[in-house]
Amino acid sequence: MQSRFIGLWGVVLSCVLVAGCATGPSHPALAGAQLPELIPVRDFVASRQSTGGYRVSPDGQHIAWFGTDGVVPAIWIQSVDDGDAKAFRIRARSIRFSADSRWLGITADPTGDENTRIYAGPVEGPGTDLRELMPAPRSVAHFSEAVEGSGDFIVTSNQRDKKVFDLYRVNPAGGAPVLLATNPGNVSWWGVDVSGQLRVRARLQGDQTLLESPGAEPGTWQVVTQRSRWETLNIFGLHDQGRKAWALSNRGRDKLALVRLDLTNGAEELVYASPDVDLDNVTLSRRTREPLVAYSMPGYPARKVFDPALAARLSALAGYQPAEVLVTSADYTDRVLTVAVATDRGTRNYLLRDGQEPKFLGENRLSLISKDLAPTEPITFTARDGLPMHGYLTLPQGVVQQQRLPMVLLVHGGPWARDRWGDGATSRAMQQFLANRGYAVLQVNYRGSSGYGRAHMEKAMGEFAGRMHDDLIDGVRWAVERGVADPQRVAIYGASYSSCMA
Structure with missing residues (x-):
């Protein structure tokens, strides 16, 4: 009986989450924006026409x-x-x-x-x-x-x-x-x-x-x-x-x-x-x-x-x-x-x-579904200890910068991996899904990320939950100071190693 009860609530919770994914953005900064129509969740995860x-x-x-x-x-x-x-x-x-x-x-x-x-x-x-x-x-x-x-x-x-x-x-x-x-x-x-x-x-x-x-x-x-x-x-x-x-x-x-x-x-x-x-x-x-x-x-x-x-x-x-x-x-x-x-x-x-x-x-x-997707641009900023940082920023279609948008800090796992600009990025569908729902999406290749040389990776030694985490906070501060992010509406999302960061 208990397992049936838990299973029923699991179905109810799933329905609630899916329904939430179909809800349009309501943040004040998006009130006058010419946003594209919401893309159905299924189009981000599967398509019989995809090859x-x-x-x-x-x-x-x-x-x-x-x-x-x-x-x-x-x-x-x-x-x-x-x-x-x-x-x-x-x-x-x-x-x-x-x-x-x-x-x-x-x-x-x-x-x-x-x-x-x-x-x-x-x-x-x-x-x-x-x-x-x-x-x-x-x-x-x-x-x-x-x-x-x-x-x-x-x-x-x-x-x-x-x-x-x-x-x-x-x-x-x-x-x-x-x-x-x-x-x-x-x-x-x-x-x-x-x-x-x-x-x-x-x-x-x-x-x-x-x-x-x-x-x-x-x-x-x-x-x-x-x-x-x-x-x-x-x-x-x-x-x-x-x-x-x-x-x-x-x-x-x-x-x-x-x-x-x-x-x-x-x-x-x-x-x-x-x-x-x-x-x-x-x-x-x-x-x-x-x-x-x-x-x-x-x-x-x-x-x-x-x-x-x-x-x-x-x-x-x-x-x-x-x-x-x-x-x-x-x-x-x-x-x-x-x-x-x-x-x-x-x-x-x-x-x-x-x-x-x-x-x-x-x-x-x-x-x-590319006509309704958002562009991504490379960004750079300086961490608090002077280390150059690289990453990517995706803004919803129909909005301009300096609008203090709700933002998701989308963190890659590894940590010996990196976020990328192209379609080969592991979180590309999630990134575009969030942007389609009205969120700015920030990705930071924090110290320890691969792709930027040995020195950048080795600066993560002894810095788990230390300067590696500071790099993410510094990225959020950069977005707030630039007028991209609403400091009261910032979320963090991660899986694998990045779930620890989240």
Whole structure:
């Protein structure tokens, strides 16, 4: 009886909260504002028309993307020339094609317990059956690399020992996984090149991570270089028969930069760095394995395009507004690309083919309602101890500054994370929902946030509930002094680490 009583009150409370979400703003500062109509809550969280995550096959003949089949989450595949499409009905986390373009690899968490599983389905033909590639109960598997000249994938799995990940080669067409390397208990990463060869590994030893390459004798390893627990060395794009790789590194510097890493001696050659912030990621050419684009987020998005012709094509997609223009996949010739154009009001996706106009592929749920969403601007202020602070301010449409609006301080978790301007921000839907209801939304990348270099992160040491919290208060004071926020109507919202701040 008691459980029924509690359950009834839970339903009543949910109804009250949803009803409150449909109530328009009533703050005096908004009385004369030309606010847009309230967007239904459902449009912020789900849409059957929403699509994203587009990928082109290595042969340039097919595209795959995230969408829905009816009301069921699905991964779709279709010819680039708009042939018959088919759907794999699965709630996926990520997708990737095999190197021979015959198979689509899918990562999913079907039970919601973070035990991610990996599957493969055929690209050609009407079949939509998926084969699980590492079918061990209560284990985790991830794709590592697609092997050139075959349909095989290199994957990692903890099916042997739940504490560590071993390295396997799997054939989507069938057969048992082939064990390539057994984890001795302290290997945190396996480095495999596109030929499927194991070239390097990262092994933990105390507070150091040792980068090791295979030794002269089978089963032996030799140290190439090392990094401390306070440094970052994210390695990708192994090439030159495993002698070189690309990496985002802050060894010997404050901010993550793109370097070419020599895997024979650990030397780094600096290729590109932002003077203001860490680099976020880098897209490599499929054809040459050289960098195509490097991305960063100093305020509005920034990109360094290494090919002038490609730079012009990407700028044309962005137009005259700030945008994060992401090359999300390419065929083997780099002549067929999928590109995501992300703004503070959603993401639109395009297919780029040499000699043809960009082809619009689809857009996500925020982009579908973008005309009623609010713009976000980067802001800076100085904390009470003189440390520069960066963040973002979103004001409701139809209002101007200096109106002392009700404001929500929307705090990111982590703390080793950051708020971003583009649609990739984890709280973007919440931010736009609040702005649509008449709130100003302030986001602060307080000390300890990632993206602004090691020094900014390390200033959080010993400052939990101390200066990290002061940074948030200083941000609110900045908004009040600027006339943006009503000091009597400020709320704070957070989840994970930021729930502690709230």
